[in-house]
Amino acid sequence: MNGTIEPMVGRYVHVEIDGAMHRIYFEENGAGIPLVCLHTAGSDGRQWRHLLADEEFAKNFRIIAFDMPWHGKSYPPANWSGEEYQLTTVRYTQTIRAFCGALKLDKPVVMGCSIGGRIVLNLAIDHAAEFRALIGLEAADFQAPWYDTTWLNRPDVHGGEICAALVSGLIAPQSPQASRMETLWGYKQGGPGVFKGDLYFYRVDGDLRGRVEAIDTKVCPLYLLTGEYDFSCTPEDTKRTAAAIGGARVEIMEQLGHFPMSENPEQFRRYIAPVLGEILTQSIPTRQGVHV
Amino acid sequence: MTPLSDASDAAVIKAFAEIPALLERTPALVTRGRFLDCDCLLGPMGRPFHVSIRAGRITELTPAPVLMRSWRFSYRATSAAWAEYWQAMPKPGWHDLLALTKRGEAVLEGDLHPFMAHLQYFKDLLALPRLDAATVSS
Numbered sequence: 001m002n003g004t005i006e007p008m009v010g011r012y013v014h015v016e017i018d019g020a021m022h023r024i025y026f027e028e029n030g031a032g033i034p035l036v037c038l039h040t041a042g043s044d045g046r047q048w049r050h051l052l053a054d055e056e057f058a059k060n061f062r063i064i065a066f067d068m069p070w071h072g073k074s075y076p077p078a079n080w081s082g083e084e085y086q087l088t089t090v091r092y093t094q095t096i097r098a099f100c101g102a103l104k105l106d107k108p109v110v111m112g113c114s115i116g117g118r119i120v121l122n123l124a125i126d127h128a129a130e131f132r133a134l135i136g137l138e139a140a141d142f143q144a145p146w147y148d149t150t151w152l153n154r155p156d157v158h159g160g161e162i163c164a165a166l167v168s169g170l171i172a173p174q175s176p177q178a179s180r181m182e183t184l185w186g187y188k189q190g191g192p193g194v195f196k197g198d199l200y201f202y203r204v205d206g207d208l209r210g211r212v213e214a215i216d217t218k219v220c221p222l223y224l225l226t227g228e229y230d231f232s233c234t235p236e237d238t239k240r241t242a243a244a245i246g247g248a249r250v251e252i253m254e255q256l257g258h259f260p261m262s263e264n265p266e267q268f269r270r271y272i273a274p275v276l277g278e279i280l281t282q283s284i285p286t287r288q289g290v291h292v
Numbered sequence: 293m294t295p296l297s298d299a300s301d302a303a304v305i306k307a308f309a310e311i312p313a314l315l316e317r318t319p320a321l322v323t324r325g326r327f328l329d330c331d332c333l334l335g336p337m338g339r340p341f342h343v344s345i346r347a348g349r350i351t352e353l354t355p356a357p358v359l360m361r362s363w364r365f366s367y368r369a370t371s372a373a374w375a376e377y378w379q380a381m382p383k384p385g386w387h388d389l390l391a392l393t394k395r396g397e398a399v400l401e402g403d404l405h406p407f408m409a410h411l412q413y414f415k416d417l418l419a420l421p422r423l424d425a426a427t428v429s430s
């Protein structure tokens with residue numbers, strides 16, 4: 001409707017990561033259990049705009065989506081001099097923990113998609129006690145590569161076009177056209193080499209095979225949800241990963257691909273609502289709403 | 293790779309031959325490919341076509357083999373893969389050109405630059421029979 005103003009508010013928080021100060025953009029809405037949402041490689045927090053605007057979820061959750069450094073409205077740090085961007089497991093983990101610490105979030109839920117889903121597994125391995133629950137969308141300990149990432153950043157191929165064209169096939173054919181185009185627009189707007197740099201974590205540095213067995217879901221519940229049309233992180237990849245983790249919950253989402261929250265928000269809501277409901281129920285005895 | 297009957301093979305070949313006409317009826321796709329000049333090999337695995345593209349238009353589509361004809365890249369898939377790819381609502385794993393290569397139902401060879409630099413063009417070009425779904429029976 002003309003004149004509608006959405007409820008989420010965007011702000012910048014200064015976050016020290018590995019000794020350097022970063023100006024991180026985040027949007028939030030709601031009050032209650034902190035729910036930190038991680039975007040996919042090469043995109044930004046706008047992917048979560050439908051979840052952020054969800055009135056029902058916002059009654060019980062403080063929903064927060066931030067742009068990783070180099071993404072969206074978060075600049076590279078001031079000490080960056082133009083060298084190739086490359087995300088590592090250590091760096092990604094530091095960034096999430098530093099962001100949560102800067103906002104003084106009390107045992108947040110972290111939900112990440114794709115690389116965000118992978119890093120959620122690493123959080124579960126090494127830092128489970130810091131989190132109330134972890135949700136991995138399109139998450140697996142490893143998945144087979146299906147293209148050469150050098151195509152993503154070279155002067156004779158348009159970076160925005162190739163990034164969007166590659167991931168276009170990961171969207172389910174049932175997804176609404178407007179949501180499909182919006183999801184792809186995020187990829188067309190990424191900085192040069194940023195998608196490729198994120199995939200360094202995904203393809204090279206973040207192989208968690210042989211480590212996920214250490215996850216203790218009694219310390220922190222773990223939910224893994226994957227779209228049936230995701231041929232990058234396939235349902236089989238997620239099921240294989242979950243089979244090695246005692247107590248991990250798995251759901252294969254019909255008519256969804258690699259970007260459930262942005263490619264078809266209504267369909268995604270059907271799957272994420274019960275998960276958030278369960279987390280809420282489990283949290284009632286110790287629930288604390290912490291505001292900064 | 294998945295085999296298909298002779299009748300279905302013939303349907304796929306017939307559908308491929310109609311792609312140039314479908315492209316002419318899709319001016320936005322021609323515009324997307326306006327900087328593309330390329331000779332490539334596209335189609336069913338065993339019976340592909342030599343396709344000449346100039347400024348986004350298909351100027352020639354000829355069944356292979358053609359004696360000593362060159363091509364820069366080749367994208368060939370099984371007839372079963374094309375039939376699935378062209379369904380109005382393709383099944384998971386059969387819905388994208390690179391999903392087909394990942395599952396071993398298609399092969400991408402040669403100098404990939406024109407294909408990758410115009411990836412969405414080729415995805416949309418080779419999906420045109422989907423819009424004309426009656427041309428292929430599954």
